[in-house]
Amino acid sequence: MISIQELSKIYTSKKKQVIGVDKVSLDIQEGEIYGIVGYSGAGKSTLLRCMNILERPTSGKVYIDDIDLLSLSKKDLRKARQSIGMIFQGFHLAMGKTVLENVAFALKAAGKPKQERNDRARRLLELVGLSDKADQYPAQLSGGQKQRVSIARALANDPKVLLCDEATSALDPNTTQSILKLLKKINRELGLTIVLITHEMEVVKEICDRCAVMEEGKVVEQGAAYEIFASPQNALTKRFIRTVIDFHVPEELLKKSRGTIVQMKFTGGQAGDTVVSDLLQNYKIKGNILHGNVDYIQEKALGTFVMELTGDPQEVGRAVESLKTILDEVEVLNHDRSADQPVARAE
Amino acid sequence: MIDQLINLWPELNKSFMETLIMVGIGLGVAVIAGLPLGLLLFVTDRDLFLENKWIKGAVGIFVNLVRSIPFIILLVFLFPFTNFLLGTTTGPIAASVALSAAAIPFYARIVESSARDIDKGVIEAAIACGASPWLIIKDIIFPEIKPGLISGLTITAISLIGYSAMAGAIGGGGIGDLAIRYGYYRYDNFVMFTTVIVLIVLVQVVQYAGDFLAKTVKKS
Numbered sequence: 001m002i003s004i005q006e007l008s009k010i011y012t013s014k015k016k017q018v019i020g021v022d023k024v025s026l027d028i029q030e031g032e033i034y035g036i037v038g039y040s041g042a043g044k045s046t047l048l049r050c051m052n053i054l055e056r057p058t059s060g061k062v063y064i065d066d067i068d069l070l071s072l073s074k075k076d077l078r079k080a081r082q083s084i085g086m087i088f089q090g091f092h093l094a095m096g097k098t099v100l101e102n103v104a105f106a107l108k109a110a111g112k113p114k115q116e117r118n119d120r121a122r123r124l125l126e127l128v129g130l131s132d133k134a135d136q137y138p139a140q141l142s143g144g145q146k147q148r149v150s151i152a153r154a155l156a157n158d159p160k161v162l163l164c165d166e167a168t169s170a171l172d173p174n175t176t177q178s179i180l181k182l183l184k185k186i187n188r189e190l191g192l193t194i195v196l197i198t199h200e201m202e203v204v205k206e207i208c209d210r211c212a213v214m215e216e217g218k219v220v221e222q223g224a225a226y227e228i229f230a231s232p233q234n235a236l237t238k239r240f241i242r243t244v245i246d247f248h249v250p251e252e253l254l255k256k257s258r259g260t261i262v263q264m265k266f267t268g269g270q271a272g273d274t275v276v277s278d279l280l281q282n283y284k285i286k287g288n289i290l291h292g293n294v295d296y297i298q299e300k301a302l303g304t305f306v307m308e309l310t311g312d313p314q315e316v317g318r319a320v321e322s323l324k325t326i327l328d329e330v331e332v333l334n335h336d337r338s339a340d341q342p343v344a345r346a347e
Numbered sequence: 348m349i350d351q352l353i354n355l356w357p358e359l360n361k362s363f364m365e366t367l368i369m370v371g372i373g374l375g376v377a378v379i380a381g382l383p384l385g386l387l388l389f390v391t392d393r394d395l396f397l398e399n400k401w402i403k404g405a406v407g408i409f410v411n412l413v414r415s416i417p418f419i420i421l422l423v424f425l426f427p428f429t430n431f432l433l434g435t436t437t438g439p440i441a442a443s444v445a446l447s448a449a450a451i452p453f454y455a456r457i458v459e460s461s462a463r464d465i466d467k468g469v470i471e472a473a474i475a476c477g478a479s480p481w482l483i484i485k486d487i488i489f490p491e492i493k494p495g496l497i498s499g500l501t502i503t504a505i506s507l508i509g510y511s512a513m514a515g516a517i518g519g520g521g522i523g524d525l526a527i528r529y530g531y532y533r534y535d536n537f538v539m540f541t542t543v544i545v546l547i548v549l550v551q552v553v554q555y556a557g558d559f560l561a562k563t564v565k566k567s
Contacts (some may be wrong), residue, residue, distance in 0.1 A: 052475055081477035092468035096490045109478035153476070163475075311538075346364060 001193045002028040002051060002161060007060030007215075009046050020046040021057070022217035022326035028195060028210075030160075033187055035225065036197040037240055041216035044197040046059045048163055053077060065160055080111045085154030086129035089166035091146040093138040099125065099149050100134040106156035124152040128182060137183065142230040144175035151182065155190070162186070164196035168203060179340045180206050202245045205229065205297050213237045230267045231329065245295050249306050253290065254334045259310035261290065262320060265329040275326055276305065285311035306333070350483050351537050358525060363545065364438040366511050366521035369446055373507045374500065376447035377454035381503075382408070382496070384451065385458025396470065396480055410452040418449055419513050438559060442519025446507055454503045461495025487543040489539060501557025513547075522546060 004027075008019040018040045021043045028034045038044045049055040050062060053069050053289055062069045064084060093102050101259060103121040112120070125131050128148040138146055145166060154162055164183070168176040184207050187194050204211045204225055212222035222236040229245065232238045243250075248276065252262060266275070280287050291306035323330045384406060390396060391403040416424065422445040426436045429444040465488060473483045512523020520540050530539030 054471060054475060078477040078479060081475060084475070086472070086475040088468060088472065090468050092466065092467070092472035094469050094473075094487055094491060095466075096493070105473070105478070106476040108486065109473070109476045109482060150472070153472070157477070 001030040001032075001065060002026070002195065003061075003063040004047075004051070004059040005063075005064065007047070007050055007057045009043075009050060010058045011232060012100075019043075019217050021050065023060070024214075024217070024219050026212060026219065026222070028193060030193055031187070031191050032198065033183070033207050034211040035204040035211035036195065036203060036214060037199065037211055038197075038214035038236075039199060042214040044214045045165055045205065046217075047214070048165055048195065048197050051161075051163055052081050052086060054086075078109075080308075082106075082157040083159045083209045084161045084163060085157075085159040086163040086165065087147065087150045087154050087167045089169050091138070091143075091150045091170075093146060093149055095138055097132065098135050098137055099141070102138065102149055103152045103156055106153045110157045120156065121152070124155055125149075127155070128152045130157065142175075143171050144178060145157075147171065147175075147179050148182065151179075151186070151335055160193060162192050162194045165196060167196060169200065176200075176203070177206075184206060189329070196295065199215075201240045205244050205295070209298065215219065226267075226297045226300050226302070229295070230265065230302055245293070245302070245304065249291060249333060257308050259286075259288070259308040260316050260320065261306060261308050261333040262323065263329075263331045263333055264305045264307070264323060264327050266294075266301070266305070267328055268300065275323070276307070279319055279323065282322070283311075284315050285319055286310050318327060349559070350538070355541060359522075359541065359545070362520065362522045362525040362542075365519075366508065366523070366549075367514075368439045369443045369511045369514060369519060369521055370504060370507045372440070372443035372451040372526070373446035373510075374504055376443075377450035377503050378500070380447075381451040381454030382458055385455035386462065386488065388459040389462035389488070390484065392555050394467075396474055396483065396528055410455055413448060413452040414456070418445070418510050418518075420519060421445055422514055437518035437520075439520045442511065442514035442521070443456060445498060446510055446514060449510060450507055453497060453506060457502060457517055458492070458496060458500035461492045461499060464495065494561040497557060497561040498563060501554060501561070504553050504557070508546065508550060508553070522549075 003237060005025050007021055007024050011018040011020055024047060036044045036047065046055060050057045051064070057070070064080070067076065067080060069080060094105065097105065100121050103124055104117040104215070107117040107120055112251070122131065122134060125134055126150050130145060130148050130152070131138070133141060133145065133149075138149065141149065162183075168179050169202075171179060178205065183194060183196075187207075188191050196203065208225045210223065211225050211228055212219045213228070214220065215236050221228065221232070221237045228237060229241055232241050249261065249263075264275070276287065276289075288308040288310070289305060290308055292304070294301050294303040296302070300312065309319060320330065320332060371509050388406055388410070389397040389402065391406070393400075395544045413421070422442075425448060432444060433441055436443050464557050467489065469487060470483060473487045478486070511519065511521050512526070515521040515524030516527050521543055526539055526542035529535040530542065
């Protein structure tokens with residue numbers, strides 16, 4: 001659906017060049033929700049704005065629906081933009097226009113006759129759940145409602161793609177949830193391809209099928225959202241994942257523990273409890289669960305357990321080995337110190 | 348004093364009408380020429396959808412050029428042009444040529460600066476909708492700056508009332524002319540005070556009406 005090839009955007013000022021986007025290539029499939037994550041200044045917003053040529057890339061190609069956007073004339077580009085909806089962090093509604101007029105403006109831009117504009121705008125407002133606000137002005141609406149209006153405006157001309165520029169970053173967590181639900185709904189019902197950029201990993205976890213992580217203008221990691229969460233490769237990605245799934249075990253606990261602390265990750269269909277109970281039955285060890293958590297990414301479970309295993313060090317070692325054969329990821333956070341520290345510590 | 352006022356009345360009435368004509372024409376021209384010029388200055392600016400540094404530069408220089416000439420000098424400077432245009436350099440219509448020339452760049456700058464206050468994001472969203480430049484100007488920029496345009500027109504009107512007195516002094520007529528002829532040349536303080544009071548009232552009324560109108564068109 002969207003294909004970006006070797007795209008770079010370099011800002012040239014008198015003294016120096018700043019690289020906004022550095023040779024990024026991405027392929028976004030039809031009907032998927034694709035997230036681009038990164039800290040501010042990573043170039044994700046620039047990349048998104050290159051997808052409808054709000055910013056013209058310095059080099060590279062942008063294809064949407066097999067149309068080479070950079071080869072289009074001004075007029076054809078305007079036409080193409082009508083099938084690429086966009087929403088923004090700051091909503092960007094015309095304050096002097098009513099909600100209905102704001103939505104109808106997009107239809108006017110496409111040259112639709114007045115009656116059709118109003119009818120369609122009303123249907124769109126219904127879709128986003130704001131039929132009763134049609135004649136109000138944006139200043140009278142809450143942030144979440146404003147974003148709904150701008151979603152209705154973006155959907156006005158039946159776009160194939162919706163670009164979301166930090167669309168939920170200005171909203172509180174509850175409103176964010178409801179906007180994400182709405183995006184998911186239109187993704188399913190209208191088969192819309194959605195590209196969203198965000199610095200909140202929570203958003204990716206909630207709705208993205210696939211995602212890319214950006215740093216200093218480059219894509220450092222990309223893949224299916226679940227894979228990214230289950231086994232992040234890049235250091236930055238790991239840092240992002242930690243903002244939503246925190247496995248952190250307190251340092252104090254690690255020091256005090258007399259056993260071996262292992263962190264286990266359960267992906268896909270593996271059931272954590274059976275693995276743990278089997279382990280405790282098969283080996284002569286005791287287990288103490290320090291931390292357990294199951295996250296759902298795209299409705300697939302991702303579980304993490306941190307356990308303290310105590311008992312004969314050799315038996316514990318064998319137990320850990322057997323865990324490693326069953327699970328993809330088993331990490332020993334500390335080692336049994338009872339062997340090399342004969343003096344028992346005060347509890 | 349009443350007698351004095353009755354004597355002065357016909358002259359005062361005529362002068363007042365002359366002032367209104369001068370200021371009215373000046374304002375009309377400011378809207379017709381200054382408004383598009385101001386919008387042109389805005390949309391050709393850096394990072395805007397019709398960015399064009401040559402047009403922006405040329406219009407900018409023209410506007411600054413006219414604005415840097417003191418009005419009384421502009422008046423005299425334009426005499427040949429006024430004469431060519433109307434065949435005379437006296438009377439309120441002739442004076443309104445110079446007033447218009449001063450009003451155009453003045454209003455253009457006001458239009459430009461109120462357009463700068465628009466949230467650039469709104470324009471960007473319109474571009475992302477695939478709107479044409481003309482539609483963006485007509486349907487987004489213009490309605491968003493309407494209150495600013497009216498306040499700007501009020502400021503221009505009041506400046507023009509001031510300028511019209513100078514135009515009056517060199518044959519344009521109007522209230523300023525009356526004040527100078529009677530008040531200055533004949534030391535007639537009564538006429539002087541009356542004209543000042545008329546001007547004060549006029550300015551107050553213009554300001555009040557302008558504020559009211561700006562508030563009326565301001566929706567949200």
